[in-house]
Amino acid sequence: MGTILIYEIMGTAMLTLLGCGVVANHALAKTGGHGGGPLMIHWGWGLGVFAGVWAAYKTGAHLNPAVTVGLLVSGADEYAKGIPITVGTTLTYFAAEMIGAFLGAVLVWLAYRNHYDQTEDQATVLGTFSTAPGIRSYGWNVVTEVIGTFVLVFIILNFGNTPVDLGPLAVALLVVGIGASLGGPTGYAINPARDLGPRLAHAVLPIKGKGGSDWGYSWVPIVGPLIGAIIAGLVVLMGF
Structure with a gap:
């Protein structure tokens, strides 16, 4: 369990640092990448996944409760390095993913501290x-998250059926594709930890004039991805 915690925290923190970091670079005032546009964000998140997968490669690099749930529902006995897929390891992955996502968001705030002070718009x-x-x-926001997460988890679960190890680059490109194709309506959380961990960081960090953390919406990027993951796991379990 300790190995899962260490590597998944590192991997998810790396993912969130680079993913939320590219959004900060695009959106915050007076940054070098200000106004870089959605494609910069999609590629930044994809490369964040690439780095995160490498950082957590020894534990299968779930980095996402939706991936963990999809594996559990699909009936997988193990995913990587002989780590069994059980309720216990699933809960350990959940904890590590949340901690890592929170820490990654804190690091983004530290990196862009002065730019947060110069940005007045709370949204x-x-x-x-x-x-x-x-x-x-x-309702429709949930549908979007279900569809995007289904694509992510279904394809990841099928990577194991290929004759070669597709590795981190394949997952990174998959995330870029989902962002470019399905990211417009909701910002494609497709990962409960990626949204909830940083949202908690926003709530507790001393950010100048930050406003509320929009808890009224926060359930959508949790429920939608988990439903999408369960559907993907069931489809794989049925042999598709």
């Missing part, structure tokens, strides 16, 4: 930590 500040919908419609 922009929150957007560097957590996701928000372009059009707030909770």
Whole structure:
């Protein structure tokens, strides 16, 4: 369990540091990458996944409770390095993913501390930590997250059926593709830890004029990805 905690915390922190970091670079005032646009964000998140997977490679690099749930539901006996997929290891992965996501967001704040002070718009500040919908419609926002997460988890579960180790680059490119194709409506959390951990960091950090953390929406990027992961796991369990 200790190995899972160490590597998954490191990997998820790396993912969140580079992912939330690219959003901060795009959105915050007076940064070198200000206004870089959505493609910069998609590639930044993809490369964040790439780095995170390498950092947590020894424990399978779940980095995402949705991936962990998908593995559990799919009936996998083990995923990587002989680590069994059980309720106990699943809960350990959950804890590590949440801690790592929180720490990664704190590191982003430290890196961009002066730029947060120069950014007055509260929604922009929150957007560097957590996701928000372009059009707030909770039911449809959930549907978007379900679809995006299904794609992520279903493809990851099928990587194990290929004759070669596709590795971190394949997962990174998959995330870039999901962001570019399905990221517009909700900001594609597709990962409960990626959204909730940084949202908690936003809530507790002493950010100048930060405003609220939009807890009314926070359940959407948790429930949607978990539903998508369960569906993906069941589809794989049925042999597809």
